Amino acid sequence: MSKQKQIGMLFLLASIAFAALSCSVAANKEPFFGKTVPPERNIFRYVTGDEPESLDPAISNGQPEARIYMALYDGLVEYDAKTLEPRPALAERWQGNNDSSEFKFFLRHNGRFSNGDPIDARDFVYSFRRALAKETASRNAYLAYYIKYAQAFNEQRVFVRDPQTGQFLIAKDFDDQTPPEPLAGTPLEPFKEEYPAAADQAGVGHYANEHNTEFHKQMHTPLRLTLPGDAKARNKALDANPKLKAAVEGKELVPVKAEDIGIEAIDEYTLRISLVQAAPFFTGLLAHQVFRVVPRNVVEKYGSQWTQPQNIVTSGPFKVKTWRPYDKLVVERDPMNWDVASVKLDEIHFYPMSDNPTIMNLYKVGEIDAVLNHTVPNAWLEVVRTKQDYMDGPEAAINYLLINTLHPPMNDVRVRKAFNYAIDKPAWSKWRKVTKPLTAFTPEGIFPGYPQPKGDQFNPEEGRRLLGEAGYPVIQKPDGSFSCPKFPVDQVEFIYNTQESTKAMAEFMQAQWKQNLGITVTLRNMEWRTFLNVRSRMEYKGFARGAWGADYMDPFTFLSLFYTGGENGTGWLDPKYVTMLDDANRMLDPKKRYELLAQAEKYLIDAQPMIPIDTAAVNFVKKPYVKGMYPNAGSLYPWKYVYIERDPSKWDYGTPSMTAD
Amino acid sequence: MLRFIVRRLLVTIPTILIVITITWGLIKLAPGNFYSGEKRLPPAIEKAIREKYGLDKPWYQQYGKTLWGIIRHGDFGTSLRYEGQSVNAIIRRSLPVSAAIGILAYLLALIGGITAGSIAALKQNSRWDYMSMTLAMLGISVPNFVLGPILVLVFSLSLYWLPPSRWGGFPSRNLILPVITLSAIYMAYIARLARAGMLEVLRSDYIRTARAKGLSEKDVLIKHALRGGLMPVVSYTGPALAFLLTGTVVVERIFALPGLGNYFIQASLNRDEPLIIGIVAFIAITLLLMNLLVDIAYAYLDPRVRYH
Secondary structure, eight states: OOHHHHHHHHHHHHHHHHHHHHHHHHGGGSSSSSOOOOOSSSEEEEEEESOOSOSOTTTOOOHHHHHHHHHHOOOSEEEOTTTOOEEESSEEEEEEOTTSSEEEEEEOTTOBOTTSOBOOHHHHHHHHHHHHSGGGTOTTGGGGTTBTTHHHHHTTOEEEEOTTTOOBOBGGGTOTTSOOOOGGGSOOOSGGGTSOSSOOTTSOOOOGGGGOOHHHHHHTSOOBOEEOSSHHHHHHHHHHOHHHHHHHTTOEEEEOOGGGSSEEEEETTEEEEEBSSOOTTHHHHTTSGGGSOOOHHHHHHHGGGTTSTTTOOOOSSEEEEEEETTTEEEEEEOTTSTTGGGOOOSEEEEEEOOOHHHHHHHHHTTSOSBOOTTOSOHHHHHHHTTSTTEEEEEEEEEEEEEEOTTSTTTTSHHHHHHHHHTOOHHHHHHHHSSOEEOSSSSOTTOSTTOOOOOOOOOOHHHHHHHHHHTTOOOEEOTTSOEEOTTSOGGGOEEEEESOHHHHHHHHHHHHHHHHHHOOOOEEEEEOHHHHHHHHHTTOOSEEEEEEEEOSSSSTHHHHGGGTSSTTSSSOOOOHHHHHHHHHHHHOSSHHHHHHHHHHHHHHHHHHOSEEEEEEEEEEEEBOTTEESOOOOTTOOOOGGGOEEOOOGGGSOOSSOOOSOO | OHHHHHHHHHHHHHHHHHHHHHHHHHHHHSSSOTTOOSSOOOHHHHHHHHHHTTTTSOHHHHHHHHHHHHHHHOOOOBOSSSTTOBHHHHHHHHHHHHHHHHHHHHHHHHHHHHHHHHHHHHTTTSHHHHHHHHHHHHHHHSOHHHHHHHHIIIIIIISOOSOOSSOOOSSOGGGHHHHHHHHHHHHHHHHHHHHHHHHHHHTSHHHHHHHHTTOOHHHIIIIIIHHHHTHHHHHHHHHHHHHHHTOOHHHHHHTTOOSHHHHHHHHHHHTOHHHHHHHHHHHHHHHHHHHHHHHHHHHHHOHHHHTO
16 A cells, blocks of 8 residues: 555545434434434333343332332233323222221233233232231332231331230230321221212212221221330330330230231222321322232243343233343234233343433444433433434432431531522523423422422521521621631531542532532432442431432322431431321312422421422433324333334424323 | 372362352441341340341351351352342352453454564564554553443443443343453453564474475464563463453443342342352452463463472
């Protein structure tokens, strides 16, 4: 090759690279991000997140898995594609009693597992009991604690019975805090007051006394006392309560069994669930993976191996075709499914991936048809959000900062408030581009009709005033900046998990506090699992990053984070707040209940054990030919309604309408 | 020779056990656990999980159980993160992926590197020499996490020629970019080693002799020069092969390949104790075996080694 040719070659290489780069810039004018050629076959290729932990719906509590479980398993109800409200699935219809503490589900008769076995009420009884069994060790079991004795069974507690009379000790005799019994826990007479006399949803009247079994009568007795099954913990509890200790003396301890849990197959196709409290949101909760139905004989035959591709039997619109971990999970339409006529796709290919740029690349070249929520890197948003395949909507999730409220100076509510006042949240959201500033603790604009309280707006002067009041005067220096010399900066830090977006948040907060209060908070980043460990054990000082997404579509899924003390990571626990939530949940009128919940939320934000930052946003990309997939607030998609539209005139140009059909 | 090999193999066993023990200890010291999430679990559920996986037992029992499983059955146990999946099966499944990419990258590095290095040496100080050495310099200095995305940007996202990521089976077009990315640095090293080795050999007396006795330039090169010139390359490629075979964390990550490296990262992030131990032990065994092979090769080439 001559000298000229060599130089020519170099130029060629350089121009290829240049052309490549300019292509990606020129692509900005394209209406969509990358190729828009539908897959040849009637399949949908999707990245749902990292490799699924398990195909067993009782095991994982992750959202990537939740989406897979929605393809593979049906429950009593299914999420609505747009609103996430419960829609009939294996339960054709249901009926709640007057205070939503007991529900009856009427199952359809054509429910079938993928091996053809019929699904009836007993399968649900089994699935619920299994999810709660200690051996299953389900991380989601707590969601079922609303069911009577579910928590006691899950925690392996014991009843206390008098061997002479056969009577059980009653909880409320020993604890003033026990809330009054819901209707499901009071004697059945008279029936009519418990269930509405009017017709249920489907226009058929049903009364509680129609199915008044022995078990049901048992449920309708006051809540029994339970004690820890572990002798050490039990003795500790007894020592703390002399009255209880005396009462337990000479009585026999009866372990709470699976059969004691408040779920009953009244007949083959009627299921009754009795709760320990009024829970109007309970049916919404039932779409959660932990309540989906699994095949008893297969689970019992294969044990932990039952989800392996050669063994697995499922109950959803799709069944496992092939599974190669870390590569691809292929599910195909299950001809046995009761609703197979509604299932539009032949197959869904789930690709387990976690690196966002890699996922977006695959999307751009058209090898996948949609990506999971939050995959578009912040730096790409400027370009991607202008495209018509960019999906955008409010998310039932929040970002917030936890505060360790047990140590000075953060144990002073004025100091906590000062730090809250000093953050310009609208500026943060503007930088993040997609989120909305938040002053309360529930996400904004997610729960229709919920009178969400307003928290404190950005107000640095007030923040400085409060700090001064707490004994840490903020001084303005001649150059206009602030300083707070008395503030013990070594007692406050900001911990976050190492990740680009969390780092940006930490730096933003640090800058705000420096600018508005004159306090420099040290940032400390940690690897994810280390971070979780430090945060949950409260081994941090000051602030920790937090985020929470709804388990179900009700404000209570957020407010309940502070319902128990040990688990919220802030050390804040106020019995008054707990009572307020209990009172709200007992309210029969949903509107009144929302009002009471909002009051509790106001109480929480006034106590400021955390600083709300923003309501997260659903943002992802899906090809315009993917129809029936909506950017709902929980990023959960009932897959059977998703289909590939080959006619460009019927494509989605922009976010599809989210108003209910 | 046999005694040499047997002796080396015997030394390998305690080494592996020490590696396993240190890994086990480090995992136990690492804060956090495989089941933690954004919301802390109720204590009873946490307790149930710990009991299910035997994490509630005293440390010596856990250690003994791990070690016994490995010694007795060669069984690394079941993954904590991936319910019901045995570590041995995961390694069996992901090794071929890593090995396929690794061997291809190895071959590419050898062929490309030796060719470029030899040409550079033969045409020393020519444009060819400068060009290949510039490329080699680039290959050494541009890390694969930069090279990979650049290749993807050009060949996948802009030209739409090649898939940007994912495993497409063997053989498939999906292999091209990861193999190039992975081999670049090795190719560059080999090119430089080959060039240096060849330059030295080409100046030696026996090459002059070969030329003097009238051999064709082709014969001189292939029969005489290459053999001597590539000695430095051979000693470099043994350990290189071990690294390439056992998974290459970064490249597998960038290209989302279901290989050992990808599992290894995730296992560490997930605190998946049996999986981490399994992969570390496997990598250790492979490395030791590769080193043994290199030593055997040396012993074969240089009898002095055998008697040490």
